[in-house]
Amino acid sequence: MSSEISLIFATPIWTSLVENYQTINDKMEKYIRNQKEKDLKGKKVSNIEGWHSQNFNLKDDEIVFFFQSITPNIQKAMEDMGWDLSKNKIEIPNIWSIINKKRSSNAMHIHSNCYLSAAYYVKAPNDCGDIVFHDPRQSRLIRKPKLLKLNKLNGEEVNIKPKEGLLVLFPSYLYHSVNESLSDNERIVISFNVDLK
16 A cells, blocks of 8 residues: 655645736835835834834725735635635735835734735845744644755745745734845835735
C-alpha cells in the first residue's frame, strides 16, 4: 500500500496585482499625503518609527474609488473560502495607511474581530521591508528539530516582497510583521479589514 500526505487546515494568503494600479496609486498617494499633512503625528499601533494614519473616512471619494477598484480581488478570496455572499453582507470596518521611512518597521500583530485583512502597496521601493507571516500554530514554536533543508512543511515564516499595485489578502488571525526598511525612499501601504455580517 502506498502512502500519501494530506495537507489539512490550510492557511491561505492571496496575492494579486491589481489592474490599473498606476492610476489607483497616483490618486491614493495624493490622498494619503493630504491626510498626513492634517495629522503629522498619526497614531501608534504596530508601527516602529513609521507614520500610521487615523482610520480613513469610508465615504471619501478616494476611498470609494479604491474599493471599487479592488472589489473583484476581495470577492475572489471569499469565493475561494466558500462563503455565501448572498447571506453575508461584506463590511469594511476600517482602512488606514502606513508610511515607513528608512529604519521603520512593524511589530508582529493580528487584526481581531474580522475575517480578512489586507495590505495594498502604493509605494514599494527595493529593500523597503517584506511583510512576514508567522505560523499561527503556536505549539510548533515550543520545540523543533534540526533541519536538512527548509520547505513548506517545516517553515515558520513566509516573506512576501512588496510591489507597487500588489494586494495581499490573508486571514485576520494570521500573525504578521514588517521587516525594517533599508531603503532611502518611503514605503506606502494601505491596510484594511473585511468583515461579514
